[in-house]
Amino acid sequence: xxxxxxxxxxxxxxxxxxxxxxxxxxxxxxxxxxxxxxxxxxxxxxxxxxxxxxxxxxxxxxxxxxxxxxxxxxxxxxxxxxxxxxxxxxxxxxxxxxxxxxxxxxxxxxxxxxxxxxxxxxxxxxxxxxxxxxxxxxxxxxxxxxxxxxxxxxxxxxxxxxxxxx
Numbered sequence: 001x002x003x004x005x006x007x008x009x010x011x012x013x014x015x016x017x018x019x020x021x022x023x024x025x026x027x028x029x030x031x032x033x034x035x036x037x038x039x040x041x042x043x044x045x046x047x048x049x050x051x052x053x054x055x056x057x058x059x060x061x062x063x064x065x066x067x068x069x070x071x072x073x074x075x076x077x078x079x080x081x082x083x084x085x086x087x088x089x090x091x092x093x094x095x096x097x098x099x100x101x102x103x104x105x106x107x108x109x110x111x112x113x114x115x116x117x118x119x120x121x122x123x124x125x126x127x128x129x130x131x132x133x134x135x136x137x138x139x140x141x142x143x144x145x146x147x148x149x150x151x152x153x154x155x156x157x158x159x160x161x162x163x164x165x166x
Contacts, residue, residue, distance in 0.1 A: 069132075103123070
């Protein structure tokens with residue numbers, strides 16, 4: 001391999017690594033967080049926003065916004081759906097949602113000026129929130145109970161020895 005070929009391969013590798021970082025540097029990429037809230041400022045434009053065990057505050061614009069076990073506050077534009085499972089959704093005065101708004105857990109609060117072009121679904125109940133936690137854990141609980149039962153069932157109990165007198 002010549003030095004020129006090696007230099008071309010290194011420059012191609014450098015460009016391949018540089019192009020995705022430049023594309024995401026304009027803040028138009030997706031945002032995904034675990035256990036850390038996401039805030040999209042009024043001048044920010046991002047792709048989809050996904051938050052697990054945290055909340056989203058949307059003042060700018062995004063695609064879809066999804067929060068699992070967290071709430072969503074929208075005071076900007078969502079060009080897709082806004083979904084919160086295990087939390088709630090608050091649509092402020094300047095909220096504009098092009099898709100559906102679905103809140104399962106704490107329900108949906110919608111300002112009279114807020115615009116939702118799709119359907120709105122709001123299910124608020126402590127039983128729903130409890131079911132979101134217990135139902136996924138039920139198979140794990142049953143497997144643990146089965147293992148404990150199997151281990152306790154197979155314990156060998158030595159027979160008691162009787163003493164005989166002569």
